[in-house]
Amino acid sequence: MSRIAGRFARVEPRRRVRDLVLGLLSDLPRKNCWSIAEWAGEATPDGMQHLLGRARWDAGAVRDDVREYVLEHLHDEGAVLVVDETGDVKKGTHTVGVQRQYTGTAGRIENAQVAVYLVYAGRRGHAAVDRELYVPRSWTRDPDRCRAAGLDEDTVFAIKPELAARMIGRFLDAGHRAGWVAADEVYGGNPKLRSALEERQVGYVLAIACSHELTTGAGKFRADALAAKVPRRAWQKLSAGAGAKRHRFYDWAVIDVAEPRPGSRQLLIRRNRTTGELAYYRCFSPDPAPLNTLVRVAGSRWRVEETFQSGKGLAGLDEHQVRRYTSWSRWVTLAMLAHAFLAVVRADEHARGPTPDGLIPLTCNEIQRLFIALVVRPVREVAHRFAWSAWRRRHQARAGHYRRQAANQT
Template sequence: MGGEATPDGMQHLLGRAKWEADQVRDDLREYVVEHLHDDQAVLVVDETGDVKKGTGTAGVQRQYTGTAGRIENAQVAVYLVYAGRRGHAAVDRELYVPRSWTSDPDRCRAAGLGGETPFATKPELAARMVARFLDAGHQAAWVAGDEVYGGNPKLRDALEKRGAGYILAVACSHEVATGVGKFRADTLAKKVPKRAWQKIFAGAGAKGHRFYDWAVIDLADPRPGSRQLLIRRNRSTGELAYYRCYSPTPVPLTTLVRVAGSRWRVEEFFQSGKGLAALDEHQVRRYASWSRWVTLAMLVHAFLAVVRADEHARRPARDALIPLTCNEIQRLFIALVIQPVHDVAHRLGWSAWRRRHQARSQASHYQRQAAQA
């Protein structure tokens, strides 16, 4: 990578070199907030999984991962994405360590996690990252997330105590209190009159502008602040989605819709982070190496996002061109900076290293087969 003749330098950087991934994460957070600053930015939280083989990789177990769309042997991490008008980038990450690991101190120590690693749910990891962001002196007007986070009352309470507004998805069976009693979300949706639905733009998506029908219901709560159940209806299929909303002061429906529509930013980060910055291509087992790899991948993605934002601000695209994208910036960077240093000897050297590595793996495999026989 980066013009090196062998992977030895990268392996040293991830495993033996002395540097703190958390300090780089903190610097990354400052870099993103400085260059993508937005007073109405949304912190979007979500998890993603990487399918793995074996049982030695930190945090791996059979669990559901949206990457595969099913239960697989996978490693799952929760990410926090800063999303503003200029762009978006991840600013924090936490590895999800299942109970099967935290109840086994020896296994944790072998993977570099520490024998006293406590179990934390995904919403608890999300709360930890949001608190870290706010404790660093930054402001976040809103937090958004899917049903994993919206259905957790402890996370909602923690956000309210910090004065952070939120729009978190909840299941159709989620119960909320109104002025006339407690109801399931889908039951309340059936009571919404036709005139209460409003067609509102929810942001640009991969396939164009996204318009949905929206309705909002005020919730009963004696505590300070404004709380609602937001309902989204697909204009083509009629499918409904539900969100728990909180803000320190009342806000218009258009604001709630804008924040709810920003949740796709984390999905875009996962896609571009994996496709452009190799977020999911770590072949490491120990926790320290994992945290270093994903932090560096986040930094690469943030660099692309900041360059894109700066280019859009300084050099608006001509009518015949679409605005410069992160994908195109990466292509230009590789073509103009990386590839020129890759001569024939460099490429042949990597070919020889790969074949040598494969020969060792093959010999080791045959030896294990022979020993078992």
């Protein structure tokens, strides 16, 4: 917390932001301004709501502090920047960026808010270092709606690959080096993102659709047509990295792509050893890269799913109940910080020495349990609990739907 203390001019928000981050790391069944304020010993949630919505501090500067914290502790020369989006299902139409759209969280089209994240994935661990809210066209075409949600009236629509390029640019402009970027088909099929990475001499392994066309020495072909031409002897069995239980082995093949520009370009093909299902990746590197390096980078993409899972499950990344952009950006930035803390502690514990026989290495989940039991959990008096019960009931009595229910009963 001392890393971000200088971003807050007064002692009250410094203390309150510490309580909020500790609340995000707690074992509360639901994490929002109300529950965290009660847990932290405050009389009402007004202070937490003020911190997120109206207090003077720069969430972008704190985001930069989170990035520096992660890079300092998880630095790896072979690290991969992984880009992906995740959605939070919402009700109503007022939450910033919400509309009916596909989200992988639900696996279908839902009323949801979607954000794109940049995850730093290395051998020591992985954590999110940047975030951008996806603002649909239905919002950018309505300046009044943008203004009401705290967005600039001149907010311009940007597709997800453009948001990814924006975050990668911030990472590189801060003076950091990243040899590789990995992402799914949404990003691999975008030529502007690929060109931006090539101009900055950043390698990539980006998933593409089977219908994606590539140019070889023999002409232009669809990715699946090129895969059909691969001879049996060209496939190699390699691990895409360790999964939850064991290494993920696939068959891999690579085909050179011909383009009249500097750099090495390939089509990487992955084949499931059980089902035969194929996946395709478009690859670039300033200098030729061996197959096992391309496979390692492709396998790093799963780290973003692990980051989302632990960020939501352990640090409340998706539990914000805020409508305006300022509050959203502040909440997710502090949740990123909370999760980064767990990832750093895990990395330091793993580096401390070998795990004792009969135990698995410490996980973020277990570190959180120990941290809650030994450091975080406060003891509150019964009077404090009753006071919060009364506050909730008074607040609910003022809500319109409760008043309507009371009127109907009389």
